[in-house]
Amino acid sequence: MNYTLHQLQVFFKITQTQSITKAAEELYLTQPAVSIQLRNFQDQFDIPLTEVVGRKLYITDFGREIAEAAEKILNEVYAINYKTLAYKGQLTGRLKVSVVSTGKYVMPFFLAPFLKQHEGVELVMDVTNKAQVIESLERNEVDFSLVSVLPDTLPLLNVELMPNRLYLVANTDTKYPGQPYDWSVFETLPLIYREKGSGTRSVMEKFFDSSGIKLRKKLELTSNEAVKQAVLAGLGCSIMPIIGLKNELRNQDLRIIPVKGFPISSTWQLVWMKNKNLSPVAVAFLDYLKREKQTIIQDKFSWIEA
Structure with missing residues (x-):
């Protein structure tokens, strides 16, 4: 076996999205580049990882087992990186956020200064529709979600950001x-x-x-x-x-x-599950929002009032 971390990352993203096109978009790669990485990764196994039926990509049972192993390996790599930075006294970890599609015009402005202050924090942000955002909350796949309409079926805590x-x-x-x-x-x-x-x-x-x-x-x-x-x-x-x-x-x-x-x-609101154990990075981000949100709104969104 001679696969690379990059191939593991690409394959794991393909299993998450069930699509080479979507995986390419989320990894900021071209579709041919992702296809090549998948083919090179597949060449190292005698058993198919994926199959195409009716032009739709499916992950085989064996492929899902490899994806689970890939996720564990990638998490260990992230942990090594975070521990190195933590040893230097930096706030480290991953901040996972799901955002409704219109929220892409809002959330980056609240995230950017925080990430600049803490270079050891890695952001994973998924932009999708409200139904999928709520689903990611239910599955505990994210730390926070940005919504403009609160669901009434989940026990949530929230911070109001702006109208x-x-x-x-x-x-x-x-x-x-x-x-x-x-x-x-x-x-x-x-x-x-x-x-x-x-x-x-x-x-x-x-x-x-x-x-x-x-x-x-x-x-x-x-x-x-x-x-x-x-x-x-x-x-x-x-x-x-x-x-x-x-x-x-x-x-x-x-x-x-x-x-x-x-x-x-x-109202744009950042929400999270009431019983969720927030990571140190997530707690730091909430503290940052409470201190800085009014300044950000004034600096970045005053044009709305005008």
Whole structure:
């Protein structure tokens, strides 16, 4: 056997994502590079690690056993690195965070200064939809999750970060006079939705259910970025968090349609399981947030108020 740590890391990520494409994205590698590493790793075993059925990748039973062993080896490598840094008096360890898709415009600004202060801390951040974020919490796969709508099925603790304001937006070719509309405007607009399980969609549907508005649903798309591109292309309007629209509004590619009672709001919250034993790194990050969050909000997000 002559496999490398890099091959173990690539194979383990493939088993986690069940996809060469997704593994490449999460490892910041090209798809061909991941395929080559998988092939070179497979060449060292007489038993298949993976199989493809109907263009879908599956991990064999033997492959899962190798993945479990790979995870243990990688964890030991991380432990060696952390112990070396800890010996030097540095805060060390891994901070695992899952973030709803729109949260990628929020969470990095709260993480970056902390990571710069503590070079021995390694960040693992997964960006996905709300349903999968909650699942990662339930499985105890992460230290924290960032959500804008709290689930009511889990015993959680939380720290509120900042408001999440949602506006009705359209591209600049859409002709609407600059006046506040009443809710009847939604009966005529082609509205683009996020997928079921999205926090943004949950806030939208709660608002519409409470107001009794009849809607025209035009499209349903699976990411905030996809919705934004569809609105830019003129396929319809959407209710979107302003946090992800800074450049488009500044460049006048998108415009806010004024509606009475808008924006509708939720709150960005960092959550964790109530019975979770937080690591020293996780405890340090919470302490840091409590001290610095207002400064970060003022420095990085004051443009929202403007």
